[in-house]
Amino acid sequence: MEWKTVITTIAVVSLCFLAIPIKIEPDNTESDLKLFKTYVEKFKKSYTRSPAEYEERFRKFQRSLRHIEEMNAKRTSKESARYGVTEFSDLSEDEFASSYLRPDLSSRGMRHLHHSHHHSHRHNRYDTKDGRADSSEKNRLRRSTTGLPVKFDWRETGFVTPVRNQMNCGACWAFSTVEVAETMFAINNGTLHTLSVQEMIDCAGNSNFGCNGGDICSLLMWLTVTQVKIKAETAYPMTWRTDSCQLKKEDLSSAGTFGVQIIDFTCDNFVDAEESLMATLVSHGPVAAAVNALSWQNYLGGIIQFHCDGGFKSLNHAVEIVGYDLSASVPFYIVRNSWGENFGDNGYLYLAAYGNLCGIANQVSSLDVA
Template identity: 55%
Template sequence: MEWKTIVIAVLVVSLCFLAIPFKVQPSETKEDVKLFEEYVTKHNKSYRRDVHEYDKRFKSFQTSLRHIERMNGLRTSKESAYYGLTEFSDMSPEEFLQVSLRERKMASKNSSEVYERRKRGVSNLLVGTGAKGTKELPLKFDWREKGAVGPIRSQGNCGACWAFSTVQVVESMAAIANGTLPSLSVQEMIDCARNNNFGCEGGDICSLLGWLLATKMKILPETSYPLTRKTDVCKIDKSNKATPGFRITDYTCDSFVDNEQKLLAAIAYHGPVAVAVNALTWQNYLGGIIQYHCDGSFVSLNHAVQIVGYDNTAAIPYYIVKNSWGPSFGNKGYVYIAIGSNLCGIANQVSSIDIS
């Protein structure tokens, strides 16, 4: 009887191991289904009664779940970025790129105005800082604490991040100069800006700044030209010279790859900056500091944001990045990106602005 007991025990144990591969997938799918049902209800998704669309979204949702597991597995500390379900988690990466980011439109290299200003660098806008640019750089700096940063906006399905980030920097520079933070029109830029900018279909920060400087166009108050998040005909009344607003008087478009100390100096000594980034891996970002798996190559840039500060005293030094996907995204609308490795391409194209 004893040998029979041993054989039975061995068979039971073997069956347990053999059963594992067959049980994991159904259990995982069942849990995925439950999570997806809760997700659809929470975000009030319109496809809940469309069987084909529902199935398509569920597959993308499962891909996001596995991606979230992998990314959270890379966390090295409590400060590290963490990932979970967002309003974008039912999109494929390709759809997320198309709907929330858009292909970035680059200025032509024949555009001498834009490229000359790239060559000039940020130094012209930092006259008088001297050695302070490196020796006395504050360990941390946050323009929000000085009342120079407006509330988080939402671009919705309009791919005009290039306009949101630029206008937000102009608002900040106006607050630094005048002590009052204005709310300026992004929609004016969406409808009116030319020079390789295409409204909700994409654009480029440097192209916009070049156009604003060349045309001497004022950026009007939000109340004069409200946000619709749709590309429309330009409604500027050029005959009304008394209209309040702000003009670009100077700007730079710099690359600080391998020299992010200069980027920190630009933020601390001049003001918030607009930057192009690669935000493809932000689809399921919930908070914390991004340290890994965020390609920084120039060709991967697909989004534009505003850097409003940094913290070099943190366990993981990071940039404070203001996004335009609403206050429920990330860190109350903000993204934190580790300093020093050009993560997400944050140092590839940096724009500082002067206004009047």
């Protein structure tokens, strides 16, 4: 054997023992498929008899699994948000947004910025220059130096109705507004009634379009101008689609017909003033808020602290805020959603307070009822 051949052979063999980092992506197809089969059965998906759609949904489900892994890898504590398989995990991000979110909500919100019902609160002496309260300032809030209770939750009064499910009807704006009206009526009168969201879907004008979109402030303005009462749900039940308005003239004029009337409202901005938002929750009642819910697709529970743009232009959903907790290691808001009790924590989620996470403070509405 020639010496050149010997040297070449030794060099090749030596390379086999060198620690050369080669990243080999694991093939998760088999385990993912087992999870998907369980998922399809659990959520009673209807595409089992369509091989083409089944395959397409499986690929989207796989993308959700990888995203879930990434989100959970960034958790910083046991209180941090947890992500996992939900009924939405077989949807692409675009499908999720088009089915359950309203991308035009921010442009709608812009129309209300100069209205007389709109106020901008920017006097938070606890916030730092970057819009987040530092730990010492949060501790001062926890000691209630502002006069706020350390914890507050309207559910504990018994004045909050069960969580609803908007299904594929894009009327989050109606759900959140009616939910606030229910509790406000109960606060004033001591009795809790489930009110009609469907009435708002079918009847609300002022550029509201039923299951195809609307916004909280436009609905409240329409209700105060027209003095239409929100009827009980039993008198105007849900259909989860936009139908013809069933209101009659006698419904509008009859003093004997039960209904809740909105007599006043606000449509406020609490960016850099979130303790004022908390004060409103305590002293007045729950509020409806526009948010950015794009990152909630695979949310299971815990406090959302990151990965959620709070810009005004990112608003795409509406929810109800029913309380807060400043005693936790991460202070948070208690947020009621309208995606059913299987979403998050029995239909609720928790958003870290301060810093306008998910745009929670951009456009917040309180209301008064009669």
